[in-house]
Amino acid sequence: MQKSNYIFALTMAALALLFYFWGNAFSEDASQWPQFFALALLLLSILLIVDTILKPNREKDDEEDEVAKPQIYEKKVFYSALLLIVYLLIMNRLGFLLTTPIFLAALLWAINYRFITKLITISLGTTIAITIIFQFLLGVPIPQGVLANLF
Amino acid sequence: MDLWMNAVSDVFTLTNLSAILFGTVFGIIMGCLPGMSSTMSIAIIIPFTFTMDPATGIILLAAIYCASVYGGSISAILLNTPGTPAGAATVLDGYPLSQKGESGRVLGVSAVASGLGGIISAIILSTTAPFLADQALRFGAAEYFAVAIFGISVVSSLGGKNPIKGLMAGVFGILIATVGLDPIVGYPRYTLGEPELNGGFSLIPVLIGLFSASQSFVLIKNAGKDKDATVEDVSSNSRVTFGETLKLLPNISRSSLIGTFIGIIPGIGGDPAAFVAYNEAMRWSKNPKNFGKGEIGGVAAPEAANNAVTGGALIPLLTLGIPGNTVTAILIGGLLIHGLRPGPMLFEENGDVVYSLFISLLVTNILFMVFGLAFTKYFAAVLKVPSRILGPIILMLSIIGAYAIHNSYFDIWIMLIFGFIGYLFRQINVPTTPIVLALILGPIAEESFRQALLQGGGEMSIFVTRPITLVFLVLAVISFFTPFVRDLIGSRKLKKSN
Numbered sequence: 001m002q003k004s005n006y007i008f009a010l011t012m013a014a015l016a017l018l019f020y021f022w023g024n025a026f027s028e029d030a031s032q033w034p035q036f037f038a039l040a041l042l043l044l045s046i047l048l049i050v051d052t053i054l055k056p057n058r059e060k061d062d063e064e065d066e067v068a069k070p071q072i073y074e075k076k077v078f079y080s081a082l083l084l085i086v087y088l089l090i091m092n093r094l095g096f097l098l099t100t101p102i103f104l105a106a107l108l109w110a111i112n113y114r115f116i117t118k119l120i121t122i123s124l125g126t127t128i129a130i131t132i133i134f135q136f137l138l139g140v141p142i143p144q145g146v147l148a149n150l151f
Numbered sequence: 152m153d154l155w156m157n158a159v160s161d162v163f164t165l166t167n168l169s170a171i172l173f174g175t176v177f178g179i180i181m182g183c184l185p186g187m188s189s190t191m192s193i194a195i196i197i198p199f200t201f202t203m204d205p206a207t208g209i210i211l212l213a214a215i216y217c218a219s220v221y222g223g224s225i226s227a228i229l230l231n232t233p234g235t236p237a238g239a240a241t242v243l244d245g246y247p248l249s250q251k252g253e254s255g256r257v258l259g260v261s262a263v264a265s266g267l268g269g270i271i272s273a274i275i276l277s278t279t280a281p282f283l284a285d286q287a288l289r290f291g292a293a294e295y296f297a298v299a300i301f302g303i304s305v306v307s308s309l310g311g312k313n314p315i316k317g318l319m320a321g322v323f324g325i326l327i328a329t330v331g332l333d334p335i336v337g338y339p340r341y342t343l344g345e346p347e348l349n350g351g352f353s354l355i356p357v358l359i360g361l362f363s364a365s366q367s368f369v370l371i372k373n374a375g376k377d378k379d380a381t382v383e384d385v386s387s388n389s390r391v392t393f394g395e396t397l398k399l400l401p402n403i404s405r406s407s408l409i410g411t412f413i414g415i416i417p418g419i420g421g422d423p424a425a426f427v428a429y430n431e432a433m434r435w436s437k438n439p440k441n442f443g444k445g446e447i448g449g450v451a452a453p454e455a456a457n458n459a460v461t462g463g464a465l466i467p468l469l470t471l472g473i474p475g476n477t478v479t480a481i482l483i484g485g486l487l488i489h490g491l492r493p494g495p496m497l498f499e500e501n502g503d504v505v506y507s508l509f510i511s512l513l514v515t516n517i518l519f520m521v522f523g524l525a526f527t528k529y530f531a532a533v534l535k536v537p538s539r540i541l542g543p544i545i546l547m548l549s550i551i552g553a554y555a556i557h558n559s560y561f562d563i564w565i566m567l568i569f570g571f572i573g574y575l576f577r578q579i580n581v582p583t584t585p586i587v588l589a590l591i592l593g594p595i596a597e598e599s600f601r602q603a604l605l606q607g608g609g610e611m612s613i614f615v616t617r618p619i620t621l622v623f624l625v626l627a628v629i630s631f632f633t634p635f636v637r638d639l640i641g642s643r644k645l646k647k648s649n
Contacts, residue, residue, distance in 0.1 A: 004579040005579070008316075008319075008579055008581065009319075012319055015323070015326070016326075019326050019329075019341070022341060026333075026338055027336060027338050029333070029338070029601075030336055030338035030340055031340075033329060033597045033600075033601075037322050037325045037329075041319065041322045041323065041326065044318055044319045044322060047315055048313075048315045051313070055642075058312055058313055059311075059312045059580055074372045076374060077368050077371055077372050077574070080371050081368075081571070084546070084567065085567075088550075088560070088564070088567070096551070100547065104543055104547065107371075107546075108539070108543055111371055111374040111542070111543075112539070113374075113540070122540060122543075126543075126544055126547055130547065130548070130551050133199070134199075134551060134555060138199060138201070138202050138203075138555075139202050140198070140202055140555045140558075141558060142551060142554070142555075143554060143560070
C-alpha cells in the first residue's frame with residue numbers, strides 16, 4: 001500500500017498544482033474558491049507522503065502479516081476497458097442494437113466465459129431487454145445509429 | 152392532515168404500488184448479492200426513474216434502499232458473507248444458527264426485525280422531519296454555508312484507517328465540482344472551452360461511474376474467482392413464531408431507536424449502527440455468552456438497527472439537504488433529476504412528494520417483511536449467479552443509464568472516466584463517498600459562502616455572529632477532527648501497550 005499511497009499523493013499533488021495555476025487565468029472572484037482547495041489538496045498530498053513514511057503499516061489488517069498489495073493491473077479489466085472504448089466509438093455510428101450483442105459476447109469471452117449457448121443468450125437477451133425497457137416502456141431513446149428510422 | 156390524506160391516496164395507486172413492489176423485489180435481490188451495495192442498486196436505477204412522475208421515482212428509489220438493506224441479511228445468514236456492509240453484524244449469529252438447520256427461523260426473525268426497525272424509523276422520520284424543516288426555513292446564506300460545511304466535514308471519518316485519504320477524496324470532489332460556470336459571476340472554470348462542461352460534470356453519470364461501473368470492473372476482475380460458497384438451504388421446518396417475536400420486541404425497539412439516532416448523524420452509516428445495537432442486545436441479554444454462537448437476539452438487533460438507519464438518514468437529507476451517507480448522497484441525485492432540491496423548501500414546494508415518500512416507506516417495510524417471511528427461499532437462489540455474468544450486465548446498464556439522462560455520448564465518457572477513477576480508488580483504499588458528498592455540497596457551500604459575504608459587506612464576522620451558523624460550524628470542526636483525535640489516542644494506546 002505504501003507505493004500506491006506515494007503514487008496517489010503525487011498524482012493528486014500534480015492535479016492540485018494544475019487547478020491552482022490554471023485558476024490564475026480566472027477573474028479574482030472565480031479563482032479564490034478553487035485555488036484555496038487546490039492548495040488544501042497539495043497540503044494533504046504532502047501530509048499523506050509524510051504519514052506513509054512515519055506509519056507505513058497504518059492500513060495493515062490486524063489479521064494479516066503484510067499489507068495486501070493492491071492489484072490494479074488485471075488483464076481482464078484492461079481488455080474490458082479496451083473493448084469498451086472500441087465499443088463506444090463504434091456504437092456512436094452503428095447504434096446500440098447492432099453493436100451491443102457483439103460487445104457483450106466479446107466481453108464475456110475476454111473474461112473467460114466459455115459456455116457458447118449461454119454467452120449468446122446473455123448477449124442477445126440483455127440487448128433486447130434494455131431496448132424494450134428504455135425505448136418502449138420508459139420512452140427513453142437508445143442510441144440508434146444506422147438504424148435511426150427503425151423505431 | 153390534507154397532505155397525509157393526499158399522500159395515502161397518491162401511494163395507493165397502481166403505478167406507485169407497482170413501483171414499491173418492483174423496488175422491494177429488486178432491492179432484496181441486489182441486497183442478497185455479495186458486493187452489490189444499496190448505493191449501486193440505486194445508482195443503476197436512477198436513469199429508469201427519469202421519465203417517471205417525481206413521486207413515483209422517489210418512491211421506487213426509497214423502496215430499493217430499504218429492501219436492499221434487508222436483502223443483505225439473507226446472504227449473511229445463508230452464505231456467511233453479508234450482501235451489504237450493514238449486514239456484517241448479522242453474520243455473527245445468523246450463520247451459526249442456519250448451520251444448525253434453523254435458517255427458516257433466522258430469516259423470519261431477520262425479516263420481522265428489519266421491517267419493524269424500518270417502520271419505527273419511518274414513523275420518527277415522518278413526525279420529526281416536518282418540524283425540523285419548518286425551523287430550517289429561517290436559514291439564510293450563512294446558515295446554508297455552515298450546514299454544507301458540516302455535511303462535508305464528515306469526509307474525514309470516511310477514510311477508514313487513513314483519514315487523510317478520505318479528506319483528499321473530499322477535496323478532490325470539491326475541485327471537480329468547480330468545473331463549469333462560476334455560480335455568482337458566471338465565469339467559465341476548467342471547461343476546456345467545451346460547452347457541455349459549462350454546467351459542470353453531470354451528477355448522475357458521475358454517480359453511475361463511481362458506484363456502478365467501478366463495481367462492474369471489480370466483478371470483472373474477480374470473474375471466475377467466485378468462492379465455492381456453500382449456500383445453506385432454507386429450512387422450511389423452522390419458522391419464527393408470534394410468541395418469539397413478542398419476546399424480541401424490547402430488543403427490536405431498542406435497536407430501532409439506536410439505528411434511527413445513529414442514522415441521523417452524518418458520516419456513520421448502517422454497519423456501526425448494527426454493531427452498536429448488537430453490543431447493546433448482548434449487554435441487556437440474560438444469555439450474553441450465547442452471542443456469537445447462535446443467539447436469535449444477535450440477529451434481531453443488528454437487523455432492526457441497520458434498517459432503522461434508513462429513516463434516520465433521511466432526516467438530515469430531507470430537512471437540511473445534507474446527505475449523511477453514500478446512499479442518501481445518491482438519493483439526492485434521484486431527487487435532483489426531477490428538479491427537487493432537498494432541504495426545507497422541499498416541504499414547502501413539494502410537500503406532496505415528501506409525504507408520499509413517508510407513506511411509501513411504511514408500505515415498503517411491511518411488504519419486504521411479508522416477502523421475507525414467504526419467499527426468502529426464492530430470493531436465496533440468486534446467490535448462485537456468478538459474478539462474471541453480473542459484471543458485464545451492470546456495465547451495460549451503466550452505459551445506457553448514463554446516456555439516458557441527456558441522450559448524450561459525452562455523459563457516457565464522463566461515466567466511464569469516473570468508473571475508472573472509482574475502480575482505481577477502491578483498489579488503493581481511497582473511499583469514493585467523499586467525492587460524491589463534496590460534489591453535491593461543494594457548490595452549495597461556495598455559492599452560499601459568497602452570497603453570505605456579499606450580504607455581510609465582505610466581513611467574515613457574519614459566520615460567527617449568527618448562532619445557528621456558529622453551532623453548525625462548531626459541529627463541523629468537531630466532526631472533522633474526531634477521526635484524527637481517535638487516531639492519535641489509538642497510537643498512544645498502542646505505544647503504551649508496547
